[in-house]
Amino acid sequence: MLIHNCHTHTFSSNSVPENLLPCGLVRFLARRRFLRRFARFLNRLNPLSSDDIFDRFATFLRIGSRPQKAIFKDLQNVYPAGTKFVVLSIDQAYRGAGNVPQPFEKQLEELEELKQIHGDVLLPFVFVDPRRNDVMSLALDCLENRGFAGIKLYSQYGYFPYDERLTELLKYAETHQIPIIPHAAAAFGDYRGSKAELWNLLNQCKLENIDLKAVIETLTKDYRRWGTIRQKICSFFGHPVQYLYLLNQYPNLKISFAHMGGNQDWSYYPPSKEEIEKYGNIVGEIKALLKTQENPQLLKEKLEAAFNLNWLFLIEQMMREYNNVYADISFTLSNPQFFPTLNNLLADNTLRSKILFGTDYYMVEVDTSEENFYSALRQGIGEENFRQIAETNPQVFLESRSRILA
Ligand SMILES: [Zn+2]
Known part of the structure; x- marks a missing residue:
């Protein structure tokens, strides 16, 4: 089966605005080696919780502190060779949450370089915010000349x-x-x-x-x-x-x-x-x-x-x-409680061809690991359903007209 994960991110935490808490804290902590130990300590401080929420948050921060290249590599390691990934860029410069350390253009350049290395398995999407000066030219350039496969809003x-x-x-x-x-x-x-x-x-x-x-x-x-x-x-x-x-x-x-x-x-x-x-x-x-x-x-x-x-x-x-x-099921279906609902939707003939597999890597790390999400879902909905949303439907959704003509 040729798996397609239709919703992932590889942007580093330096693409997040400075005033966004806990992201300011994120950058501060991410640089520090004691982060993991600190998270364990916080978990122990909270005797009512058997949950490892601080641990998971630490993992999320650690992933985000790395370059896009490394974040993508970690993602690939979870899936069989050849798996395709939609990687959504993000532009948060206009959400009124302060300065974004890494310019958006730089984030796109990194994605473009990654695309050159990985080819077919990486499908970058260009983020579009109309408040960015001349966003139209930037997006068109990405789509026509720089290997981008779609648009993120x-x-x-x-x-x-x-x-x-x-x-x-x-x-x-x-x-x-x-x-x-x-x-x-x-x-x-x-x-x-x-x-x-x-x-x-x-x-x-x-x-x-x-x-x-x-x-x-x-x-x-x-x-x-x-x-x-x-x-x-x-x-x-x-x-x-x-x-x-x-x-x-x-x-x-x-x-x-x-x-x-x-x-x-x-x-x-x-x-x-x-x-x-x-x-x-x-x-x-x-x-x-x-x-x-x-x-x-x-x-x-x-x-x-x-x-x-x-x-x-x-x-x-x-x-x-x-x-x-x-529609993609990213993040939402990290909760196994929703598997029966998804199975019901997939039993409907029309909806069956419209639902796409995606995880929201690595945002979803605050809830569960990529590996757990992927394997629990695959098991929870069964191979036939999984093939439908991870292979059959994405192939139709991701095919653009220019590529059909080519
Ligand atoms: Zn997302």
Whole structure:
């Protein structure tokens, strides 16, 4: 079996903004040899926990303190030779969390060099934030000349996926079927700048007829979410509903929702019978209303209702509604409690061809080791299902049009 891990990272901790705690601490500790011993000591200090959380955190910090090359090597060592890896770059310079020590261009250069060494098994994705000066040229250069295979978005850092500065790039991606991976777990990353600037950014929302303030207020009270208020507010930027707007403009964009909604929403899946009855086709309804623009009042109601729904519930509907929408199970499925849910989803004929294997290496080290995640999952869903999500589906998702022509 030719395994594809469709969601990994190899950026070093010097690509993380300085004000991001615990990352400042991260850099301080990472340089110190006593880190492991210190972690063990902290574990012992916490007598109620049989958990090795500090140990795992120490491992996470240790991996991040190394160069990309070494981080990738460690990843490769977990899998059989020939395994392919989607490696997602990250640009956190505009999330209002302070200076990023390593320039983003340098991170891309390192990935490009790694790609030259490893060839086919490494599929780097270029991160796109419209606030970066001339991001369009940078991304196009990466895709056309530097061996990059796709685009990574993380809207929760403070921008909308349909930002006008991305128009040309999105058209290009649609034409050439370039795969796009947006962050799609509610209440994780966020924009850390001032409140005034945050509202300034939120007001760029193109869903003009919704009551923005009320929708965001609802998001901050969502019973499923356990993030900070700021994270809950920022989930608005990358909400699946925003992608309905995007897909209305570019219906053939090839998108894979990272984390498939995230563990917070997987814990509340499936929704209640009443919710399924009421909202079981809300994606199809919004899609039609956006297209015709014939009933703005009904569209407003449906959009506002959708913002309040379970992300997995919405993504599942989007995978049915759009041939070109996929989702990866990275991070989320590091919790074996969700294996039965995944098996159920994979038993569905349509969804079966849309789910992709990914782990979120090495972010997921704070939860479990790469090796444990991969082997537990493979065992938990069985060989046939694993082949489907790790080989069959990724081959379709990762094939871009230019390569088909070549
Ligand atoms: Zn990730």
